[in-house]
Amino acid sequence: MGTTPRPSFRALLTRLTVLATAAAAALAAPTATAAPSQAAACNGYVGLTFDDGPSGNTTALLNALRHNGLRATMFNQGQYAAANPSLVRAQVAAGMWIGNHSYTHPHLTRLSQAQIDSELSRTQQAIANAGGGTPKLFRPPYGETNATVKSVAARHGLTEIIWHVDSQDWNGASTEAIVQAAARLTNGQIILLHDWSANTLAAIPRIAQGLTARGLCAGTISPQTGRAVAPG
Secondary structure, X not given: OOOOOHHHHHHHHHHHHHHHHHHHHHXXXXXXXXXXXXXXXXXXXXXXXXXXXXXXXXXXXXXXXXXXXXXXXXXXXXXXXXXXXXXXHHHHHXXXXXXXOOOOOOOHHHOOHHHHHHHHHHHHHHXXXXXXOOOOEEOOHHHOOOHHHHHHHHHOXXXXXXXXXXXXXXXXXXXXXXXXXXXXXXXXXXXXXXXXXXXXXXXXXXXXXXXXXXXXXXXXXXXXXXXXXXXX
């Protein structure tokens, strides 16, 4: 009397083993089902573009973009690409696309055809030499263009890309204002941002959240249409 029969003790051990196995399976289950929920549906694509790099801010920018699942087109200045080839390679390694933003960022519409050609051709070479490939996209500094600029760009196989939304980060826009600018993007549209802006860097997580909430994803820019499309 007062003692637990041995068969009941063995049964208890068996029950504990079964419970432990079930608990382990339950812990493993979320890992198996997490992938589908992480793959958000893309109902449209927008183009995030960053001008004037690479710079001392590029590494932090790339980290922020990758951490938030974003890809972007980096319109690099040739002089900076030539001086910082490792950062150009880092842009490519982070999954970004590289565009031509002239060599010294001049007002191209005030230059001769030969000078414009030099600005674009030297940048093509600097980016290629740095490991960034041969750009297919070109953004004229200040968005200033004319028939001569377009003609020279076309001769280098470049499609001129301006923007649909200006974040105004170059003009001291606050992080909140930059986030709100990105919120205006619609399918296929492109936003102007800058590699060196601290407020833009701070806005990246909220830009990512806002796009996801609207079913938009960061895409590449088509050289054929000049609009954002699904990455190929």
